[in-house]
Amino acid sequence: MTSANxxxxxxxxxxxxxxINLKTPIAYKATRGAARVVDALQMALAxxxxxxxxxxxxxxxxMIHTSMPILFKHSPGLLAPYDWVLEESSGIAESSRELMKVQYxxxxxxxxxMLGDWDVIYPKYSTGFWQNGAANLxxxxxxxxxxxxxxxxxTDGDHILDFGCGWGCVPNYILSKFPNVRFTGLNLSHEQCEYMRHKMQDPNSYLSSGRFTLYEGDLNEAQFDEKFDKILSIGVFCHVGNLTNAFQKLASLLRSGGKVFIHIITVRIPNHMSSGFTHKYIFPHGRYWNYDAVPHHNRDLKTIDRWYMNGTNYHKTLTDWLERFDANQESIQHLEYxxxxxxxxxxxRFYLLLLGTIFATCDGEYNGNGQYLMVHA
Structure with missing residues (x-):
C-alpha cells in the first residue's frame, strides 16, 4: 500500500x-466525546x-476565522454536538412551536x-444574493x-406553493412580476401570518390581489384542493428533521411534470452540522444538512440540478442585519422580548456575529447555501 493510500x-x-462516518466504533466514540467538549467551550463563550x-x-x-478552517478542513465531526444531528429524526420537524417563539x-x-421592510421586498429571513453586484440589502x-x-x-399562470413563506416577501415579489401567477403560502408562525393578513387587506400589496392564499399550519396537516405546478421552500429545511417524509409529502402536493425548488443553508463537509448555542437559543433542533443530503434522498423526489451559493453572500447579509440591529437600538429597546x-x-449580537463570521471563513466555500431543483422520482 502506498503512503498516499x-x-x-x-x-x-x-x-x-x-x-466521522468511516470511523471504527472506538474512534467514533472518541470523536463524539471530543465534539461535546468543543461544543461546551463554545457554550461557555456564549x-x-x-x-x-x-x-x-x-x-x-x-477567533472564529482561526478555529473554523481547522474544523471544516480537518475535524468536521466536531461540528455535530448531538447524535440527532448526524441522522434523520423520526418526525418531519422537531421543536417547531418552540422555534416560532424564540426566533420568528x-x-x-x-x-x-433588522431585516428591512420596503414597498415590495418585505422582511425576508434568508440570505440575499450579492454576487451580481447588489449595492444594498x-x-x-x-x-x-x-x-x-x-x-x-x-412562468405566468403557474400555481405555486411556498412552504414556509415567512412574511410573504417571495410571493409578493413574484406576484409583482407575473400578473397571472397564483400563490399559496404555508406557514406555522402565527405572527408572520398576521403580518401577511394585514398585507392581504392593503391595496398597495400584491398579496391583496386575490391571487394569494394563506394556510396557517404545518406541512404534516396541510391539505389542498388542487396540486401545484411549482413548490418552493426558502430556508425552511434547516428546521426539517426528516427529509424522507418531507419529500414524500411535497411529492404528493406536486402535479405531474411539476418542479420543486429548495434553498437551504448547507455545509460541504462529510456530516451535518449544528451547535449547542443555536440549539438552545436560536434554532431548536436546527441543523445544516450536508450538501449531498438532499440528492441522496431520491425516493419520492429526485434532484435534477443543484447549485452552491458561496457563504460570503450570507456573511454580507448577516453583517448588514447586525449593523441595522445596532443602529436601531433606541427605537427597539423598549419592545417586549x-x-x-x-x-x-x-x-x-452573539448569534449574528457567530453565524455571519462562520459563513465568511474559508472564503465561503464550506458553509453557504445549497439550491436544489427536484421533480417526481
Missing part, C-alpha cells in the same frame, strides 16, 4: 480527524458574552428594522428571488 485508511482508526463579557467584534471574528415571533418592529434580496424565478422556471433587553441584545 495509507492515510485515508489510517484515519478510520484515528479520533477527531477526517470523516454564556459569558450574553452575561456581559466585553469582547470586541474584531477579536470575536478573529419576536417583536415585528425589531425584525422589520434590498437589491440583494431582489437578486436572490430573481435567481429562484430563473432556476425554478416560473420576554427577558431583560440588555441580555437579549447581547444574545442576538
Amino acid at each position: 495509507a492515510f485515508p485508511t489510517l484515519q478510520k482508526y484515528l479520533p477527531i480527524t477526517g470523516d 454564556e459569558v458574552y450574553i452575561n456581559g463579557l466585553e469582547i470586541p467584534d474584531s477579536v470575536f471574528r478573529s 415571533d419576536r417583536p415585528q418592529a425589531m425584525l422589520n428594522r 434590498e437589491e440583494a434580496q431582489r437578486h436572490m428571488i430573481d435567481q429562484v424565478i430563473e432556476r425554478l422556471g416560473i 420576554g427577558m431583560d433587553y440588555a441580555k437579549f441584545r447581547r444574545l442576538w
Whole structure:
C-alpha cells in the first residue's frame, strides 16, 4: 500500500480527524466525546458574552476565522454536538412551536428594522444574493428571488406553493412580476401570518390581489384542493428533521411534470452540522444538512440540478442585519422580548456575529447555501 493510500485508511482508526462516518466504533466514540467538549467551550463563550463579557467584534471574528478552517478542513465531526444531528429524526420537524417563539415571533418592529421592510421586498429571513453586484440589502434580496424565478422556471399562470413563506416577501415579489401567477403560502408562525393578513387587506400589496392564499399550519396537516405546478421552500429545511417524509409529502402536493425548488443553508463537509448555542437559543433542533443530503434522498423526489451559493453572500447579509440591529437600538429597546433587553441584545449580537463570521471563513466555500431543483422520482 502506498503512503498516499495509507492515510485515508489510517484515519478510520484515528479520533477527531477526517470523516466521522468511516470511523471504527472506538474512534467514533472518541470523536463524539471530543465534539461535546468543543461544543461546551463554545457554550461557555456564549454564556459569558450574553452575561456581559466585553469582547470586541474584531477579536470575536478573529477567533472564529482561526478555529473554523481547522474544523471544516480537518475535524468536521466536531461540528455535530448531538447524535440527532448526524441522522434523520423520526418526525418531519422537531421543536417547531418552540422555534416560532424564540426566533420568528419576536417583536415585528425589531425584525422589520433588522431585516428591512420596503414597498415590495418585505422582511425576508434568508440570505440575499450579492454576487451580481447588489449595492444594498434590498437589491440583494431582489437578486436572490430573481435567481429562484430563473432556476425554478416560473412562468405566468403557474400555481405555486411556498412552504414556509415567512412574511410573504417571495410571493409578493413574484406576484409583482407575473400578473397571472397564483400563490399559496404555508406557514406555522402565527405572527408572520398576521403580518401577511394585514398585507392581504392593503391595496398597495400584491398579496391583496386575490391571487394569494394563506394556510396557517404545518406541512404534516396541510391539505389542498388542487396540486401545484411549482413548490418552493426558502430556508425552511434547516428546521426539517426528516427529509424522507418531507419529500414524500411535497411529492404528493406536486402535479405531474411539476418542479420543486429548495434553498437551504448547507455545509460541504462529510456530516451535518449544528451547535449547542443555536440549539438552545436560536434554532431548536436546527441543523445544516450536508450538501449531498438532499440528492441522496431520491425516493419520492429526485434532484435534477443543484447549485452552491458561496457563504460570503450570507456573511454580507448577516453583517448588514447586525449593523441595522445596532443602529436601531433606541427605537427597539423598549419592545417586549420576554427577558431583560440588555441580555437579549447581547444574545442576538452573539448569534449574528457567530453565524455571519462562520459563513465568511474559508472564503465561503464550506458553509453557504445549497439550491436544489427536484421533480417526481
